[in-house]
Every structure is written in C-alpha cells, then in structure tokens.
Amino acid sequence: MVKPRNVIDRGDLVLRRWRGQRDFAAAFTLIEESLDHLRPWEPWVARHDEEHTRALLGRCDTWWESGEVYTYAIAEDGAPVGMCQAARAAEPGGRRVGYWLHPAATGRGLATRAVAALAEEVFTLPGVAYLEIVHDRANTASAAVPRRLGFTELRREPAARPVAPAGSGTAVVWRLDRPVRTARNSPSGASAAMTTSDNRGPRLP
Numbered sequence: 001m002v003k004p005r006n007v008i009d010r011g012d013l014v015l016r017r018w019r020g021q022r023d024f025a026a027a028f029t030l031i032e033e034s035l036d037h038l039r040p041w042e043p044w045v046a047r048h049d050e051e052h053t054r055a056l057l058g059r060c061d062t063w064w065e066s067g068e069v070y071t072y073a074i075a076e077d078g079a080p081v082g083m084c085q086a087a088r089a090a091e092p093g094g095r096r097v098g099y100w101l102h103p104a105a106t107g108r109g110l111a112t113r114a115v116a117a118l119a120e121e122v123f124t125l126p127g128v129a130y131l132e133i134v135h136d137r138a139n140t141a142s143a144a145v146p147r148r149l150g151f152t153e154l155r156r157e158p159a160a161r162p163v164a165p166a167g168s169g170t171a172v173v174w175r176l177d178r179p180v181r182t183a184r185n186s187p188s189g190a191s192a193a194m195t196t197s198d199n200r201g202p203r204l205p
Contacts, residue, residue, distance in 0.1 A: 004070050004086075004121045013113050015072040015084065015121075020061045021054065023073070028053045030073075030080050030102060037103035040166030041139050063087075070122070074101065074114045081105035084114050086122045086131070093129035095122050099145065106141070112148050119149070123178050131176045138168040146174035 008015040018027060031038075031048060039045045044052075063069035067088070074082035082101035089096045097118060099111050115133075122128055133151060135142035136159055146153075151174035159171040 001067050002125055003064070003067065004125060008072070008117050008121050010113065010117050012077055013110065013117070014075045014078075015114060015117055016075055017064065018057060018060045018071050018073055018083075020057050024054060024057055026073070026080050027057060027083075030082070034100070034102050037106075038100060041136065041142070041164045042100070043162045043164050072114075072118065074099075074105075074110065076105065076110060081110065082114065084111075084118050086118055089130075089132055093127060094132055095128055095130075096132050096134060097122075098133075099142075112145050115145050116149055119176065129178050133174045134171050136164060136167040137170040137172050138166060143172065146176070149176065151176045 006017040028050060031053060035045055035048060060069070060071045063071065069085055069087040071083065071085040073080040074084055080102075082099065082105055084097065084099040086095040086097050088094070097115055099115055101111055119131055122131065131151075132154075133142075133146045137156065154173045154175050156170050156172050159167060159169050163169050
C-alpha cells in the first residue's frame, strides 16, 4: 500500500507523523495547553486525560499502517502547534481532512498552509479522487480554511453526535476534487491542488 511521507517539509512549517508512545509527552502537552480553545468545538475534550492521549497515539500507529487515517503533528520552527489528519471518507475514493491549532498559533494562516500541504501529499496517493472537510456551521474559523483553498460547499446536514458545546447541530460539508497534476514533486505544488476543484474525519484526536 502506498502511503504518504512521514514528514512533509515546507520550511518553517512541517507536518510530521505522530509516532505512538514516542510522541506522548509532546502530544499531551499540546492538547493540555489547547483545552480551553478546543472545548467549544471538540466533544472529545470532555474525555481528555493521559490514558485517552496514549490510546489515541496507539490508534494513530494502527490507522497509519492500515491506511485508515494519516495523522500528523503540525510543527512551526520545530515545535508542535497543532494536528491534522486525512481519514477515509464514507464514500469510496475520498479522504476527510481534520485540523486544529494551539491557540497561540491561530490567526496567521498556519491551518490553511498545513491543509494545503496535506492535500498536495494525499492527492499523490492512488485512488484518492477528492478531499472533504466537515465542520459545524457555527465554527467560522474552520470554515475559512476550505474557502481559502478552493473547496466548494456541497451541503448542510445534521451534525454527528455528540454535538460540541458551541455547535449549532448543523454540519457543513466541503469538497475538493483531485487536480489534474498530482506528481509528488510537481512544480505546480500545492497551488495546483488548490485551484482545480469542482467540489463538495474523524475529527482529531
């Protein structure tokens, strides 16, 4: 099975595969420092503790090997500042992208850059025809990412349960189709992946 690279390097911004218990301390600290920021939008925050984080990282290894979910730390200048992932979508040929940032890393376009890098990488994998992003209608910060990257809003539907504390109960589904040029080292880079859409995870962690 062809898999994405363990490290996607964009200079000051790097996506690095989370690797089991080796990354426990970094992941736990990142989540701990982000709890208040994430609590309104992420129901899993209510279950957060050391055991939950260890279990998550163990699943990350299993999911990576099976191709179910590819989970990365988002690192800026070597320090983890968030997470992103590409999970199998419900329909064949798709990947659902999820992302979040430490509160100190927001407002500088890092989520957009991270998702662009992840999209370019995932579109090099055989059989990936489209990406989708799903977020609560009230989460306008999450909505900005697919909008900037050329995703098209497909539909609005009842949100998965449980609904986050600040959630509206309505999920917005966006889609980006596979671009024409997808070679891993294509000079068109992420910009091509973000501008050729005709469009429509699990969330982390």
